[in-house]
Amino acid sequence: ETGVTQSPTHLIKTRGQQVTLRCSSQSGHNTVSWYQQALGQGPQFIFQYYREEENGRGNFPPRFSGLQFPNYSSELNVNALELDDSALYLCASSARLAGSYNEQFFGPGTRLTVL
Amino acid sequence: DQQVKQNSPSLSVQEGRISILNCDYTNSMFDYFLWYKKYPAEGPTFLISISSIKDKNEDGRFTVFLNKSAKHLSLHIVPSQPGDSAVYFCAAPDNAGGTSYGKLTFGQGTILTVHP
Numbered sequence: 001e002t003g004v005t006q007s008p009t010h011l012i013k014t015r016g017q018q019v020t021l022r023c024s025s026q027s028g029h030n031t032v033s034w035y036q037q038a039l040g041q042g043p044q045f046i047f048q049y050y051r052e053e054e055n056g057r058g059n060f061p062p063r064f065s066g067l068q069f070p071n072y073s074s075e076l077n078v079n080a081l082e083l084d085d086s087a088l089y090l091c092a093s094s095a096r097l098a099g100s101y102n103e104q105f106f107g108p109g110t111r112l113t114v115l
Numbered sequence: 116d117q118q119v120k121q122n123s124p125s126l127s128v129q130e131g132r133i134s135i136l137n138c139d140y141t142n143s144m145f146d147y148f149l150w151y152k153k154y155p156a157e158g159p160t161f162l163i164s165i166s167s168i169k170d171k172n173e174d175g176r177f178t179v180f181l182n183k184s185a186k187h188l189s190l191h192i193v194p195s196q197p198g199d200s201a202v203y204f205c206a207a208p209d210n211a212g213g214t215s216y217g218k219l220t221f222g223q224g225t226i227l228t229v230h231p
Contacts, residue, residue, distance in 0.1 A: 004158070033217055042119075042204050042221030043159070056218055090158055094217065101147050101208045104219065106158030 002027055004093050004107035012113045013081050021076040021110045023091030031055075031096040032074040033104060034066060037088040049074055050096055078112075086114045118142045119207055121222035129230050134192040136225050138205035141186065145207040145220075150179060150190050153202045153224070162203075163190070195229045202226050 005024045013019050025032050031050045035043035045058035049068035063079040072093070078085055088111050092104035120139045128134045138148075146167040151159035165172040165179045165188065172179050178191045192199055206221045 031217060033219075035219075035221075040124075040223070042121075042206075042223045043219070045218045045220070048217045050217075058218065092158075092219075096217070102217065103161060104217070106151075106160070108156060108158050 004091060004105050006089075006091050006107040006110050008110060009108070010111045010113075012115065014115050015081055015083060017081050017114075018077065018079045019081060019112060021078075021089050021091075021112070023074045023076070023093075023107060025072045025074070025091075025093030026105050029093035029095045029105070030072050031094045031102070032068055032072065033092045033094070034074070034076050035090040035092065036060070036085075037090060037109070038084075039087070043090055046076070081114045083114050086112060088112075116141075117223075118145075119205060119220050119222040121203075121205060121225050123225050124223070125226040125228070127228045127230065128195050130197055131194045134190075134195045134199065134227055134229065136190040136192075136203050136205075136227065138188045138190075138222050139186055140188075140207060142207070142209070142220075143186070145209060147208055148179070148181065148188050149206045149208070149219075150177075151204045151206060151221075152199075153204065159204060192227075195227075197229045197231050200227055200229050 033048040034046040037043040047057040052068045067075045088109040091107045094102040094104045149164040150162040153159040202224045206219045
């Protein structure tokens with residue numbers, strides 16, 4: 001069974017640029033959630049994708065967007081990068097069952113540095 | 116609005132002793148809680164959970180206690196081992212925005228160091 005994978009591992013961008021981060025979900029999982037973990041903080045929920053549609057969003061501006069593909073992999077796109085976007089971006093996949101908590105399995109993350 | 120708080124950024128204990136990590140929450144709608152462990156360069160991994168219908172859950176060396184009236188939970192590790200050194204996060208899932216409990220709200224984390 002393949003776990004959650006993310007690419008790239010590290011990324012350096014400059015302010016104003018755009019970035020795309022990728023996530024492959026664990027086999028059998030149909031839901032992907034993205035989190036931002038700033039230094040010294042806990043992960044913050046960005047949004048979740050289920051059946052290729054955004055299904056819940058945290059307190060992040062519209063320049064954070066995403067996609068989910070038919071194979072349940074996902075992308076996180078961030079436009080107009082700001083210095084504060086520097087963080088570890090975590091992807092988590094789960095097999096969604098309504099009405100209960102579905103354990104989320106996390107990837108190793110992508111470390112984004114904005115200069 | 117920090118709904119889940121871990122007020123101790125770090126904790127240092129000797130091998131073999133007990134580690135106690137604390138977590139407070141403010142949202143009374145939370146009914147399930149989890150502890151995650153995170154090593155550097157790895158994603159968080161699930162450690163142990165507790166439902167609000169219980170006040171204790173035990174799994175080997177790890178025990179989580181829940182005090183609903185105080186909105187407080189704690190993770191006990193006995194005995195602590197050097198391999199337990201990691202960042203520990205408490206988290207609570209909620210149904211906000213129809214995510215069907217897909218949104219996890221995390222605390223800030225506590226860095227545990229277990230000295231040999």
